[in-house]
Amino acid sequence: MLSQKCKYAIRTILYLASKNEEGEKKDLKKISEALKIPTPYLGKILQELVPKKIISSIKGPNGGFFLTEQNLQLPVIKIIEAIDGLTLFEACGLGLHVCSDKHPCPIHNDFKVARDHLKNMFANKSIEELAKEINSKHFMLI
């Protein structure tokens, strides 16, 4: 479904968002230990997200990764788009070269319903909204 890379990214960002009281920064090691994600690999992933403006970072002592107000307003699908791209939400479930109503594979109609449901859920929820739900309800990140 989502790649491992993408799932790590989402969990990290939701972790940062749900702890975002007072613009709190977290360094790589703290995040990777908290979420049980391999440290060097997570480093690679987060490095990729900074220039894409999905997350923010500051080097040096007391530096780390954090989310700005702008970062928090992004819908979750932007994380997926940055890492895996949007083909999951566009591609044919049986691997045909194109997916369209004019050229439907045998599972097209049902598949599209499930695929669109997934897409809408990721597109309609901002990182901040989801983080608030994590704090008010009892959702797990690990």
Added chain:
Amino acid sequence: MLSQKCKYAIRTILYLASKNEEGEKKDLKKISEALKIPTPYLGKILQELVPKKIISSIKGPNGGFFLTEQNLQLPVIKIIEAIDGLTLFEACGLGLHVCSDKHPCPIHNDFKVARDHLKNMFANKSIEELAKEINSKHFMLI
């Protein structure tokens, strides 16, 4: 979503099923050319499905791959189970070690709806039913 291997397998089986007039056999090369799937790789995949009783085969001249009545009655999910396993329909969308209502990740509730929708569609439709729809409506396999 589904692996390439699994998508190739499903398309091949639906192809065999939709041509299953008079227990027609198709040899590997014919299938791979009709569906534009790499021949040797498809051979490997079909080899795997024969002992698992998902498809049937006969060697020698006029041999090939085909579906018995029993094969045709299988739900499509059995193909997926044989190739990819069922983790797609059971695993957490964010990669948590377990997915359960007692230990939900932030997307659990919505994700489960989409995942179950997919699962039900594959579980509730037999290969034969789907093949009939291919023939009566105008669904594509390529």
Added chain:
DNA sequence: AGAATTAAAGACCTTTTTATCTTTTATTTA
């Protein structure tokens, strides 16, 4: 200024997935 801290960058390694090629075995038909 110098030491400490932390992200960035880049080279490397491992495993899994996808795909190819060659040889063997079973079956048919002439």
Added chain:
DNA sequence: TAAATAAAAGATAAAAAGGTCTTTAATTCT
């Protein structure tokens, strides 16, 4: 029975995903 056909089996290869390690650059604090 011999030749032809087609799947089975197995060894190999290429590409992608997942993961590690080392060095460099930026920042802070003393």
